[in-house]
Amino acid sequence: MSGGHVVRGGAARRVGARVVWTQILALLLFLPQAAWAVTDPGPRGGAPGAGDPLPGLTAPEQALFEAGLEEFLQVASVQGEAVVPGTEAGLGPRFNANSCAACHVQPAVGGSSPAQNPQAGIATLGGASNQVPWFVAPAGPVREARFVKKRDGTPDGGVTDLFVVAGRADAPGCAIQQPGFLPAGDPLSGQGGNPNLIFRIPTPTFGGGLIEAIPDQVILDNKASQRLAKALLGISGRENRTGNDGTITRFGWKAQNKSLLLFAAEAYNVEQGITNEIFGQEREEDPGCRFNPLPEDRTAFDGSGADAHSAIVRFAGFMRLLAPPAPAPASPSTANGQAQFARVGCALCHTPTLTTGREASAALSQQRVNLYSDLLLHDMGDGLADGISQGGAGGREFRTAPLWGLGQRLFFLHDGRTGNLLAAIQAHASQGSEATQVVVRFNQLFPGDKQDLIDFLRSL
Secondary structure (H helix, E strand, O other): OOOOOOOOHHHHHHHHHHHHHHHHHHHHHHOOOHOOOOOOOOOOOOOOOOOEEEEOOHHHHHHHHHHHHHHOOOOOOOOHHHHHOOOOEOOOOOOOOOOOEEEEEEEOOOOOOOOOOOOOHHHHHHOOOOOOOOOOOOEEEEEEEEEEEEEOOOOOEEEEEEEEEEOOOOOHHHHHHOOOOOOOOOOOOOOOOOOOOEEEOOOOOOOOOHOOOOOHHHHHHEEEEEHHHHHOOOOOEEEEEEEOOEEEOEEOOOEEEEHHHHHHHHHHHHHOOOOOOOOOOOOOHHHHHHOOOOOOOOOOOOOOOOOOOOHHHHHHHHHHHHHOOOOOOOHHHHHHHHHHHHHHHHHOOOOEEEOOOOOOOOOOOOEEEEEOOOOOOEEEEEHHOOOEOOOOOOOOEOOOOOOHHHHHHHOOOOOOOOOHHHHHHHHOOOEEOHHHHHHHHHHOOHHHHHHHHHHHHOOO
């Protein structure tokens, strides 16, 4: 008292609190920048959490899975065993790789692009005279190329195979020319260079049968859910459908394929150049490059059991019976990251779980599918647009990529432009993208919450 002022209890506490917060703020302002840094820890180490068959397969299903795995690993040559021991016939005349596992092998057979791109070695195998394209880097992803427009300015969008069999010892007389892809850009990201050229990288096939077994109505019911939350963030999404029976398609970067059998048959013909019972004609019909009767892959009517099946049936069987990737054990960080994933809106498109319907296979019937995708098309804006239409998907639309197995993937986005999750997330925001507001909310998270979200994704 004595001429001074008395600061009573509540006021004193408020003054003390202000002092403490002022000191904390001053300390935070002078922390090193690294203390705020959020980083992608990179692919999760340890054993592959994928590559096994679904649990509960019958003996015939297990036999089909093993036959499909063997076929997935099989290397193709032009004329097969008679000329190149240990290979099967049908490669080319134009192709991107010589086996399924050349592209789908990370972190196990059936997965995505490996750490070391095999395409450079495949280019000149057997004496072939191919040049390695500028976007095929040793430490970059396996890529296929597409031209947005033809030389006359009309839409293109089909796969333009990188290599030809001309010059190979098992393709005498074939003299077709390898396409040109110049001017060059950055070989690792694939960005820059020819503005008419876009790329795709392999999609993982783990859990493919479970995705195939999700009923259309489940996809539509999920689409109709949380309408207000989606509308507030500018998220819509729509299904792609087949022009044949009108049902929902779900495989491929633009959900352009209906079934695993169609997916396998198209890839066999487009990526390896092998004709089959669904795609029976060569994509290049130069008579000097025709070495085998067509289709090159067909049912062996004199066979028995799984061995009687054509390769595409075995491929589809392998993918259909392939188990989904197993996530890492949860931790406090990943649990919080999962909560933030839902909070900022990621889960509105990357739906954590859908369910299968009643299937003939017990291993596929009425199962929870933790795929983190709604299997719908979304407008991804100018930044990710590739200008290619497939089925009902437009040039800026892509299927929500399933995130299961993300923790062990090496390359992200449809063209493999980055191996960094933070960069991939930021690329989702651009003019017109349905994901822009979600990315804004992600960027507003506290650094610790943001890191936990990244750690959660790497746990999948």
